[in-house]
Amino acid sequence: MNKKPLLILLGAVVVFLPLSNLLGLSGKNEPISVVSGSTPNFSKVSEVFQNKCVDCHSPGMTRMPIYANLPIAKQLMEKDIRNATARLILNKSLYSGEEKFTALDLARLEGVLLNNSMPPHLYLSMHWTAKLTADEKQTILAWISEERSKLTWSIDSSKDLKGEPIQPLPLKVTVDDKKIALGQKLFHDTSLSGDNTLSCASCHDLTKGGTDQAKVATGIKGQQGPINSPTVFNAMYNVAQFWDGRAKDLQAQAAGPVANPGEMGEQWDNVIAKLKQIPEYQNAFQTIYEQQGLTKETVTDAIAGFEQSLVTPDSRFDKYLRGDNGILTADEKSGYELFKLNCASCHNGPAVGGLSFEKMGVKQDYFKLRGGQLTEADNGRFNVTKEEKDRHFFKVPILRNVEITYPYFHDGSVNNLNDAVRIMGQVQRNKNFNDTEINNIVSFLKTLTGTYSGKSLKQ
Numbered sequence: 001m002n003k004k005p006l007l008i009l010l011g012a013v014v015v016f017l018p019l020s021n022l023l024g025l026s027g028k029n030e031p032i033s034v035v036s037g038s039t040p041n042f043s044k045v046s047e048v049f050q051n052k053c054v055d056c057h058s059p060g061m062t063r064m065p066i067y068a069n070l071p072i073a074k075q076l077m078e079k080d081i082r083n084a085t086a087r088l089i090l091n092k093s094l095y096s097g098e099e100k101f102t103a104l105d106l107a108r109l110e111g112v113l114l115n116n117s118m119p120p121h122l123y124l125s126m127h128w129t130a131k132l133t134a135d136e137k138q139t140i141l142a143w144i145s146e147e148r149s150k151l152t153w154s155i156d157s158s159k160d161l162k163g164e165p166i167q168p169l170p171l172k173v174t175v176d177d178k179k180i181a182l183g184q185k186l187f188h189d190t191s192l193s194g195d196n197t198l199s200c201a202s203c204h205d206l207t208k209g210g211t212d213q214a215k216v217a218t219g220i221k222g223q224q225g226p227i228n229s230p231t232v233f234n235a236m237y238n239v240a241q242f243w244d245g246r247a248k249d250l251q252a253q254a255a256g257p258v259a260n261p262g263e264m265g266e267q268w269d270n271v272i273a274k275l276k277q278i279p280e281y282q283n284a285f286q287t288i289y290e291q292q293g294l295t296k297e298t299v300t301d302a303i304a305g306f307e308q309s310l311v312t313p314d315s316r317f318d319k320y321l322r323g324d325n326g327i328l329t330a331d332e333k334s335g336y337e338l339f340k341l342n343c344a345s346c347h348n349g350p351a352v353g354g355l356s357f358e359k360m361g362v363k364q365d366y367f368k369l370r371g372g373q374l375t376e377a378d379n380g381r382f383n384v385t386k387e388e389k390d391r392h393f394f395k396v397p398i399l400r401n402v403e404i405t406y407p408y409f410h411d412g413s414v415n416n417l418n419d420a421v422r423i424m425g426q427v428q429r430n431k432n433f434n435d436t437e438i439n440n441i442v443s444f445l446k447t448l449t450g451t452y453s454g455k456s457l458k459q
């Protein structure tokens with residue numbers, strides 16, 4: 001857009017609006033009929049949302065200010081509303097308290113409050129009364145903590161830390177032991193591949209943080225894949241599986257690599273035939289899946305069952321969350337504070353990621369910075385939805401055990417965690433962290449390394 005008319009318009013608006021506010025001309029001064037929240041604490045929060053946020057975040061609720069009929073202002077507002085509602089919807093069932101905010105909503109809200117970034121600065125220059133007061137900010141932050149303390153995820157957090165954006169991983173999982181044992185065997189069985197050379201574990205080595213620690217995966221016959229192998233540890237926390245989310249859950253995911261010619265390159269019929277020749281499998285499937293026996297569905301179900309057991313609890317950070325306040329060093333704690341301020345709006349929850357799809361390069365063009373040709377894999381979520389708005393969006397990776405799940409990013413282009421953090425600061429936050437900040441964030445990230453089968457994953 002040509003900048004000149006925009007500046008003139010903004011100038012006019014800045015002069016006009018305060019005047020119109022004084023004269024009571026602007027629609028902004030008429031409060032919409034405020035719905036009260038369900039609890040006293042939430043009532044205050046709800047009121048703020050309705051008075052200061054719904055204009056952009058509530059589809060259909062927008063009170064168009066008087067200048068909204070000016071052509072450029074209209075376009076700008078429509079764009080704002082589109083972008084705002086893509087990130088957070090504040091509809092009536094939410095601000096009335098009927099419906100709960102998700103953990104992701106809470107993390108995004110906390111992010112904008114800590115950074116004082118909402119309402120947007122340009123908007124505030126025209127609607128200065130919409131600025132959040134310190135008191136309102138505190139009230140919303142306290143309510144976020146309160147909501148988080150109700151999540152089942154935070155059940156093991158110590159009383160003071162139930163409001164944190166990260167929750168400890170459970171020490172025990174409730175999956176049928178027989179199914180775990182069967183799934184574990186299948187996960188390590190090379191008969192799932194066309195030339196009997198690869199198992200799931202070839203690319204998701206449980207002694208390498210559930211990855212292959214390689215830039216991209218290598219399939220049968222030495223074929224180089226298009227993308228980096230993510231970890232299978234804690235993958236059950238992912239909203240969907242794969243970098244682009246094309247599999248809805250672990251069972252659907254497990255069907256993929258077997259039939260993928262570039263990975264295990266085997267037909268499911270052959271896999272079933274091969275497994276049926278092994279009496280041990282016959283027996284196990286008969287016991288666990290009496291009705292169905294040995295089929296593609298039961299094989300993938302058993303693998304998914306095993307993957308449900310791949311939790312990595314008891315990291316130093318989890319010990320901290322459970323109440324061992326002295327366990328973190330000052331550097332680790334200050335790294336965590338930086339993380340909460342800059343990273344936790346995307347990397348949150350028990351797995352410290354996996355809950356949403358986010359753009360790689362919110363503030364700066366990552367692909368330009370990286371250089372090289374754009375690949376199909378770089379399209380990310382776009383490949384699934386074919387919607388332009390999803391180009392370069394990826395499932396936020398899990399940061400549990402990140403110290404050993406190198407190399408980093410979907411393209412495996414970064415070997416070193418310090419570099420990955422520096423790049424995240426740049427492209428997602430427009431921040432150039434200094435060396436101390438990066439070192440502190442990295443030392444915090446290293447506290448996320450957990451245990452599997454009672455042993456530390458870091459060997």
Ligand code: HEC
Binds near residue numbers: 049054056
């Ligand atoms: C003038 C329109 C406007 C108003 C008013 C507004 N927002 Fe936003 N909001 C946006 C836009 C545009 C985005 C998306 C782009 C961005 O994050 O800057 C957004 C994004 C967000 C996000 C998502 C942040 C993330 O992590 O992606 C949250 C949370 C949010 N707003 C909360 C609020 C709250 C709370 C209020 C009221 C105090 C508010 N907004 C008022 C326009 C608005």
Ligand code: HEC
Binds near residue numbers: 230395
């Ligand atoms: C040749 C290497 C290779 C083999 C063999 C392999 N995978 Fe993967 N796995 C990958 C790659 C690469 C991805 C990411 C692909 C993508 O997102 O497009 C992936 C993704 C996954 C994911 C999704 C994780 C996430 O965060 O989205 C899970 C779960 C998984 N694999 C489990 C398995 C299972 C179970 C098997 C065996 C049936 C298996 N993999 C076999 C390389 C492999």
Ligand code: HEC
Binds near residue numbers: 358359393407410429
């Ligand atoms: C806007 C959401 C968002 C924010 C904010 C964000 N990240 Fe990320 N992060 C992502 C996405 C998406 C990826 C995957 C990008 C890719 O692979 O191309 C990622 C990848 C990573 C990785 C690589 C993990 C792996 O296994 O490949 C690390 C490490 C990381 N982020 C750390 C951070 C840190 C530290 C911060 C704060 C300074 C941060 N992120 C802020 C969304 C975000």
